[in-house]
Amino acid sequence: MFLMFRSQVEAALGDALRTCGYPPTDLALEVKSDYADLTSLVGFKLAPFLKREPAHIAQTIVEHVHPQGFIGRVEVIGPYINFFVGEAYLHETLRVVLEQNYRYGHTGASGTVILEHTSANPNGPLHIGHIRNSVIGDTLRRSLQHAGYDVETQYYVNNMGRQIALVVWGMMHHELDERKKSDHATADVYVQANADVELQPTKLLEVRHLMRSFERGDEDIARLFEDAVQFCICGITDTLKELGITHDVFVWESEFLDDIDGLIDELKRYEIIENDGSIHIDLSSFGITNNLVMRRSDGTSVYATRDIAYHVWKAGRCHRMIDVLGADHKLNALQVGAVLDLLAVKPPEIVFFEFISLPEGSMSTRRGHFVSADEVLVRVVEKAYEEFDKRRPKLSEAEKRSIAKAVGIGATRYDLLRVSADKPMVFDWTEALDFERQGAPFLQYAHARARNILIKTSMEGDYDPALLSDDYERKLIKICAAFPAVIDEVTLNLRVNVLATYARELSEAFNQFYRYMPVLSAEPSVRRARVALVRCVRTVLRNALSCLGIEPVESM
RNA sequence: GGGCCCGUGGCUUAGUCAGGAUAUAGCACCGGCCUUCUAAGCCGGUGGUCGAGGGUUCAAAUCCCUCCGGGUCCGCCA
Numbered sequence: 057m058f059l060m061f062r063s064q065v066e067a068a069l070g071d072a073l074r075t076c077g078y079p080p081t082d083l084a085l086e087v088k089s090d091y092a093d094l095t096s097l098v099g100f101k102l103a104p105f106l107k108r109e110p111a112h113i114a115q116t117i118v119e120h121v122h123p124q125g126f127i128g129r130v131e132v133i134g135p136y137i138n139f140f141v142g143e144a145y146l147h148e149t150l151r152v153v154l155e156q157n158y159r160y161g162h163t164g165a166s167g168t169v170i171l172e173h174t175s176a177n178p179n180g181p182l183h184i185g186h187i188r189n190s191v192i193g194d195t196l197r198r199s200l201q202h203a204g205y206d207v208e209t210q211y212y213v214n215n216m217g218r219q220i221a222l223v224v225w226g227m228m229h230h231e232l233d234e235r236k237k238s239d240h241a242t243a244d245v246y247v248q249a250n251a252d253v254e255l256q257p258t259k260l261l262e263v264r265h266l267m268r269s270f271e272r273g274d275e276d277i278a279r280l281f282e283d284a285v286q287f288c289i290c291g292i293t294d295t296l297k298e299l300g301i302t303h304d305v306f307v308w309e310s311e312f313l314d315d316i317d318g319l320i321d322e323l324k325r326y327e328i329i330e331n332d333g334s335i336h337i338d339l340s341s342f343g344i345t346n347n348l349v350m351r352r353s354d355g356t357s358v359y360a361t362r363d364i365a366y367h368v369w370k371a372g373r374c375h376r377m378i379d380v381l382g383a384d385h386k387l388n389a390l391q392v393g394a395v396l397d398l399l400a401v402k403p404p405e406i407v408f409f410e411f412i413s414l415p416e417g418s419m420s421t422r423r424g425h426f427v428s429a430d431e432v433l434v435r436v437v438e439k440a441y442e443e444f445d446k447r448r449p450k451l452s453e454a455e456k457r458s459i460a461k462a463v464g465i466g467a468t469r470y471d472l473l474r475v476s477a478d479k480p481m482v483f484d485w486t487e488a489l490d491f492e493r494q495g496a497p498f499l500q501y502a503h504a505r506a507r508n509i510l511i512k513t514s515m516e517g518d519y520d521p522a523l524l525s526d527d528y529e530r531k532l533i534k535i536c537a538a539f540p541a542v543i544d545e546v547t548l549n550l551r552v553n554v555l556a557t558y559a560r561e562l563s564e565a566f567n568q569f570y571r572y573m574p575v576l577s578a579e580p581s582v583r584r585a586r587v588a589l590v591r592c593v594r595t596v597l598r599n600a601l602s603c604l605g606i607e608p609v610e611s612m
Numbered sequence: 613g614g615g616c617c618c619g620u621g622g623c624u625u626a627g628u629c630a631g632g633a634u635a636u637a638g639c640a641c642c643g644g645c646c647u648u649c650u651a652a653g654c655c656g657g658u659g660g661u662c663g664a665g666g667g668u669u670c671a672a673a674u675c676c677c678u679c680c681g682g683g684u685c686c687g688c689c690a
Contacts, residue, residue, distance in 0.1 A: 088633075097632060100670080136633065177690065217690045334688055352688040359690045386616060387685055410617065411683070447652070475625070478617055480683055487624080491652070494638055501652050509649050557626065560637080571654045612652075
């Protein structure tokens with residue numbers, strides 16, 4: 057709805073510029089809700105050409121703007137041209153939200169998206185840093201689907217590198233702890249194997265031998281690798297499931313082994329392959345100073361080459377190819393992008409996120425220094441239970457457990473989403489367990505309140521939207537109207553934190569409305585209108601929460 | 613050493629890509645509001661030279677340069 061208003065403003069301004077005889081230019085539109093619904097600073101842009109005061113230009117333009125459609129009013133304050141939405145905009149918003157219901161927020165987008173996220177090495181459990189990837193990725197998946205895309209999520213499984221060979225070697229020499237979740241048991245073995253190898257570097261030869269046997273096609277060895285990877289992945293998917301995250305496809309890295317010869321042949325056409333036993337590629341024309349090794353001198357493949365083959369395969373199967381990667385992959389992604397460019401394959405769109413470290417330093421699976429996602433989830437849900445039990449002790453145990461889980465998981469997801477992805481974070485237990493205001497519980501609480509009102513009303517007949525004339529009501533409707541524009545922004549720029557902020561602002565506006573505008577006790581006609589508004593807010597909030605992967609609880 | 617990212621009130625943080633009217637919100641701190649739809653809520657207050665210094669511009673948290681502090685990458689690892 058907001059996007060329509062915006063294009064109407066653009067059209068009206070364009071017309072006015074023409075009738076004034078001004079050249080078309082940047083309309084410099086911006087949203088500053090304190091002043092107007094949309095503001096144009098076009099006067100500043102034209103001033104150098106017309107050699108007149110911006111305020112004077114703005115005044116002249118406004119005299120030729122004809123408010124129509126959703127534009128209710130135009131005013132000029134100094135150089136600022138302020139546009140205000142009219143009643144029709146508010147009424148239409150309510151109508152559209154209620155009509156589209158679960159679909160409201162779609163942007164008319166279409167096409168297929170392959171979205172790769174998480175893709176952590178199966179050498180241990182997901183830790184809190186991996187989860188930042190998963191939650192961003194999953195929120196993108198939900199938002200893209202809501203926008204209208206057909207999305208396939210993929211987990212790219214490293215099932216053949218040195219780290220996995222170490223896991224396999226570790227499992228051959230150490231007992232797996234049966235009592236532990238499989239990914240945690242894998243980490244134990246992996247940490248021990250690393251320690252062993254550090255103590256006796258000759259053991260590394262055995263690990264290398266495993267890698268070479270795998271790549272040469274030794275079936276017995278391949279089975280060992282497969283079992284080890286599958287074993288750990290089971291634990292990882294359990295954790296993801298707890299977070300409400302599933303992948304459509306698990307793509308195993310080794311599947312691309314067969315593509316590598318063809319890939320290298322094709323790159324030879326560009327005559328940038330050098331051969332000194334190994335094969336590497338000079339990417340200096342892309343501003344990348346380090347040569348990229350495509351094949352080791354012993355003939356085995358490297359991760360980068362397989363990754364390129366993987367991207368070539370994906371690119372042919374979708375309209376948009378999106379990767380969620382840790383910031384440490386930036387150089388690698390640049391290299392992959394450069395080679396794809398040589399192959400005339402479109403590069404992926406990449407969402408980079410910065411690391412989460414511990415107060416004592418960075419995390420490391422290899423050294424066993426990490427806080428696992430499982431551990432965080434258990435403690436957060438436990439804390440949510442305590443908090444909830446204090447507030448609603450009379451509910452059944454099952455209800456308490458279920459709501460505590462929704463709140464705990466939601467809080468964890470929201471904490472990872474609310475901060476811009478390129479901000480480094482430091483994990484802190486007291487912070488993680490503190491359900492600070494305006495985190496996920498704040499949003500869920502607002503939703504529960506709206507739901508609570510709706511439960512107490514039957515289907516109310518027609519409503520008169522004109523009765524929703526209070527500032528609290530108008531503000532709420534305007535925020536609801538912006539939802540599709542937010543989804544548009546999230547799916548185009550791939551920035552999930554704007555959705556998190558949006559949901560917070562909507563909840564805040566609803567809580568204000570809730571405090572000052574009684575619904576159930578209002579006189580019948582007003583009551584009908586407010587119930588419609590509450591239904592509208594509840595719909596938008598529920599859709600937004602669902603994109604964030606936060607369960608919209610019915611009561612709390 | 614070079615590349616990339618971050619640096620906004622005591623703490624966490626929005627806004628930076630697409631420069632514009634009083635810099636966003638939370639936590640903490642101080643003070644109000646539950647015979648009225650769930651107070652995990654609402655309202656008010658204290659607190660900021662937007663890391664530092666230059667520059668561009670009518671206008672800079674936002675763009676450019678230099679420097680400082682923190683992170684990260686620079687493997688025939690993945």
